[in-house]
Amino acid sequence: MKVVHEKFAELDGQIVRSFTLINDHGMEVTSIDYGCIITRIMIPDRFGTIENVVLGFDTLDEYVQHSPYFGAIVGRHAGRIKNAEFELDGRIYHLAKNDNGNHLHGGLQGFDKVIWHVEVKENKDDVSLVFQYISKDGEEGYPGNLQMKVIYTLNNSNELVIAYEGISDQRTVINVTNHSYFNLSGNLKRNILDHILTLKSDRFVELDEQLLPTGEILPVENTVFDFRTGRKIRDGVVSKDQQNVLAGNGYDHPFLLSENNNGEIYLQDTESGRALIIETDQPGVVLYTGNQLSEDFTIRDVIAQRYLGLCLETQGLPDAIHHPNFPSTIVEKDEIYRSVTKYKFKTN
Template identity: 40%
Template sequence: MKRTVLSGSFCMVMTVLPAASVQAAQATRASFGHTADGQDVEIVTLTNDRGLQARVMSYGASLQSLLVPDRNGKLADIVLGYDALQGYLDHRQYFGATVGRYANRIAHGKFTLDGKNYSLTLNDGPNSLHGGAKGLDMQVWKVTDVKQGPNASVTLEYVSPDGDQGYPGTLTVKATYTLSNDNELKIAYVATTDKPTIVNLSNHTYWNLAGEGSGTAMDQVLTIPGNAITTVDAQSIPDGHVVPVAGTPYDFRVGKPIGRDIGDGHSQQLLFGHGYDMNWVLSHKEIEARMVARVMDPHSGRVMSLWSSKPGLQFYSGNFLDGTTVGKDHHIYRQGDAFVLEPQLFPDTPNHPDFGSARLAPGETYRNTIVYRFGTDSGRNDIK
């Protein structure tokens, strides 16, 4: 059947394969290896009745692989990563990982909360990135629940102690991955704290809808309905300005190939990031979940739409994949071979009051639900 989705400037038509019957989606769990200190890392495989398969690893609560059919029904793994645990342990590249406590950057690793100054571990030059030197992506999470269909799911939990990487409060985080028979993968993040803290969680999967290891993803057609970006300095820290995308290489309001304008040397932002690595302003506060991005691969016909309620979307075009990473099936990953889309709060929000608030207090619940919907199109380069 054909599904038409209207959302703001989007009008999307994609083919969704009808289910022959309502069957239970399957979930299995197994060991994926051990860390150097002997912790067992599990991998849970979720499979729906159309063949879509997600593998979720307890190291970093990470999406390790995702098999999705193309327009001819051929399955391919569309996320970058490693075949074995050791690759993730040896090379911190955030492949598929849950990032936090604060996704993205905090300038100089410093912020003030309720009149008290805090200093975080630094791991990105003079700044703190994705939670610091040992963020949530480097922790072994506990698998607390595994369920079978009609929707298969796995829930993982990690308790980050007070002072971890410099963050105040004991933070209890849960990540639930759910796979439906409608080819929808949902990641629901929930967090609570025992004292005021800051939280911004997201997922850092590297996507290539043609299949990991297939080469460049720069011809894949991206749409982002954001009217502005938060500009950054040479350290990729927001400079406090919000600028319109109209007339710039950052305008993806009408879908275009990712690489079409990536070589525009007039853009200081592209020079700073060696490509796209910036936050799109979708709203100035959390609103009802809506489509925040759509990607279509013209070769395979795979379409992914991304839904979230968060105000920002960090888009990164795989600029620092430099040909030294050997991933799954011995594939070498090079610049532009994948992209990352992270729904989240704006980067460095704790140091920019105009950006909103990242504060979480005892008795409150932080949530970020990210939904990926997969289908195929008829092969046109874009559908508006």
């Protein structure tokens, strides 16, 4: 196990650094301290060919100019918040508007666009990056001084574990996730339409035309949202279901997980033989299939296009503050917010 770090770029006079975690089997995870962005995950296919399985760039300028949250930590609150405001303890908080009058993924200067302090920890069987950031009271409109910590740990079981911790000096809302776009074909050789996804989920959240939750939680039974026995992503792209159509012909939906920490999310690409198992303690996962990716930039010599990657964002539900029937994302003063998600890579 080892960690290699180097200068990645400069931003407003500050150095942005890159860190590569390497295990004894040759798996590598590279991240930068700007937005805790995961820029590469290098794993073998069934023939032993090691390739990158996430979307990312080689320069900071590309992240600043083009990135739709590639590989980043998003927060304080992942997903959309309606009208960019919420009421808490009788006070209305006005958030930054960055999505058609709504608030998305923490706002204009969310966790994805700041430089985090990093500490490297090396052990015999794992290596970690400990990212820390203090989000001040009022930042992007949120209440409370929030001390946030995100830990990336790579071990010799080819597992990447992401642990989140946060504590605020005021009652607030917190919902943090990683926004990596996965493509298990390796080096973006193909799109993700023939990836097969299995989800232990029997309910999903209905969306309106602004991709905001309506508050209704629908059964997956007899729909293309039923991933319980596995289905290709393509099914939702060609579907005439109004929920798929309004999402841009695909998925951009929160699913309620029926199990936790028990292989509840399983993604596979049969051609490469690569598979990803995700386990989490979060109540839901947002499946986004890259429906909005535009073709006006390149990703390491590959022209960006729709369905080039998919996100599996383990989190609380978007806009939960406006829906009492959703699991709450409110965190009490001095209460520690904690969450852990594990990504295990293997080949079949």
